[in-house]
Amino acid sequence: MTTSKDVLEPYMGSSKEWKIPLGCIMDNILSGGVEAGVITQVYGPSGAGKTNFCIITTVSAVRINKKVVFIDTEGSHSFDRLMQVSGKDYDRVLKSLYFYEAHTFEEQEFIIENLDSILDESFGLIVVDSAVALYRIIRNDDSVHDLNRRLSRQMAKLIELARHYNLTVVLTNQVYSSPGNSENEPVAGDILRYWSKAIVELKRNGKKREAVLKRHRSLPENIKVKFKITKDGIEGV
Numbered sequence: 001m002t003t004s005k006d007v008l009e010p011y012m013g014s015s016k017e018w019k020i021p022l023g024c025i026m027d028n029i030l031s032g033g034v035e036a037g038v039i040t041q042v043y044g045p046s047g048a049g050k051t052n053f054c055i056i057t058t059v060s061a062v063r064i065n066k067k068v069v070f071i072d073t074e075g076s077h078s079f080d081r082l083m084q085v086s087g088k089d090y091d092r093v094l095k096s097l098y099f100y101e102a103h104t105f106e107e108q109e110f111i112i113e114n115l116d117s118i119l120d121e122s123f124g125l126i127v128v129d130s131a132v133a134l135y136r137i138i139r140n141d142d143s144v145h146d147l148n149r150r151l152s153r154q155m156a157k158l159i160e161l162a163r164h165y166n167l168t169v170v171l172t173n174q175v176y177s178s179p180g181n182s183e184n185e186p187v188a189g190d191i192l193r194y195w196s197k198a199i200v201e202l203k204r205n206g207k208k209r210e211a212v213l214k215r216h217r218s219l220p221e222n223i224k225v226k227f228k229i230t231k232d233g234i235e236g237v
C-alpha cells in the first residue's frame with residue numbers, strides 16, 4: 001500500500017475519528033466504544049470472555065453498517081454464539097462477515113499480509129482472536145527472535161490497515177504466570193503492548209467477571225466494570 005501523494009497533507013483529526021459502540025457496560029471503560037485507527041487488545045485467561053468481546057464487537061460493527069474480517073486462530077467455531085448475540089440480525093451479520101480460520105502461524109501471517117486484497121472503505125473492523133495462540137505453539141528459544149519480528153510485522157500491517165481504511169482492530173491475547181510473578185502476564189506482552197493503544201484485561205473468579213482498563217488515550221488506567229455473560233452478550237452487574 002503506497003500513497004501517490006507527494007505533498008504533505010494536514011492531519012484532519014476528529015473528522016476521521018469514530019468508534020464502534022458495544023452497547024454494553026464495556027463502553028464505560030472504552031470512552032464509548034472501540035476506536036478506529038488503533039489496535040484494541042483484550043487479554044485474560046481462558047473463559048474470561050475474550051471471544052465474547054470479539055463477537056459483540058462484530059455484531060455491533062455490522063449494526064452500524066460496517067463489514068468485518070474475523071480471523072479465528074483457536075478453532076473457536078463461534079457461530080452458535082454469534083447467532084445468539086446477533087439475534088434477529090444474524091443473516092445481516094453473516095452477509096457482512098469475512099471469516100477466516102488460521103491453523104498455523106504462517107497461515108495467520110498470510111491472511112494478515114493479504115487483507116489488502118479484500119478490504120475497502122466499507123469495512124469497519126478486523127478481529128484477530130487470538131493474536132498469539134499459534135505464535136505460542138511454535139515459540140522456542142531458537143526461533144524467538146525471528147518469531148517476534150514476524151509478530152511485530154503483523155502488528156505493523158494491522159496498524160497500517162487501520163489507518164488506511166480508518167477501521168478498528170481488536171486482538172485477543174492469553175495470559176501466563178511467570179516464575180516469581182503471581183500476576184498473569186500477557187503472552188508476547190511487550191510486543192502487543194507496544195502496538196495496542198487501548199488494552200483491556202478480563203478477569204474471572206468463578207462466576208464473577210471484571211474488565212479492567214490497562215491503557216487508554218483518554219481515560220485513567222485501572223478503571224473497572226463488573227460484568228456477566230448472558231445469552232445476548234455482556235451486561236453490567
Ligand SMILES: Nc1ncnc2c1ncn2[C@@H]1O[C@H](COP(=O)(O)OP(=O)(O)O)[C@@H](O)[C@H]1O
Pocket residue numbers: 044045046047048049050051052053081084229230231232
Ligand atoms: N449463552 C450464554 N450465557 C451465559 N454465558 C455464556 C453463554 N455463552 C457463553 N457463555 C460463557 O462465556 C464464557 C466463555 O467466554 P469466551 O469469550 O469464549 O472466553 P475466552 O475467549 O476468554 O476463552 C464461558 O464461561 C461460558 O459459560
Ligand SMILES: [Mg+2]
Pocket residue numbers: 050051052074076129
Ligand atoms: Mg476465546
